Amino acid sequence: MILPYLIVDLKLCNRTIWRYEPVTCDLITHGMQERNSWHPSTTKTLIRRLLDKNVITFNTSKNQRYYTSLIKKQEFLETEIQRLLSGMDEGCISEVSYYLNGLVKRSDTEEFNDFKI
Structure with missing residues (x-):
């Protein structure tokens, strides 16, 4: 079950992740800037929160993190x-x-x- 406090985070960030996964931080940041006029540091904070809550995960390849959603x-x-x-x-x-x-x-x-x- 998805906890209600995660709903907003999921809506904001996972739109980009679901569409393009595995996806880099740069692509997520660009999507959030385009859609919500967010500063890159705001997006990185959101990514960190989603990682801490086990909503997303990442794999590293060639010094680049690729994020995927753990919630379908x-x-x-x-x-x-x-x-x-x-x-x-x-x-x-x-x-x-x-x-x-x-x-x-x-x-x-x-x-x-x-x-x-």
Whole structure:
């Protein structure tokens, strides 16, 4: 189970890691600068926190660290969906389900792509 306090860290950092893993610190830093205007030291602090919490790991090759996630994207998404739905009644869940189903079926998925990790 993913602990709630890890959710924000995972959303921020693992988007880049999941997409490009194994990934270097430079690529993670660049992604966080582009997406969130973060200073490199902020990203390095986040990486260190994720390492300390055993959320990510790394291998070293040619004096370069390559990071990978220890939490799979599918596990994260399932936990997030359960967390989201746990606070809703059945009527609201039905509406959300209908809305998401419509987004997935649309041929122009621009709006849906904003939600991709």
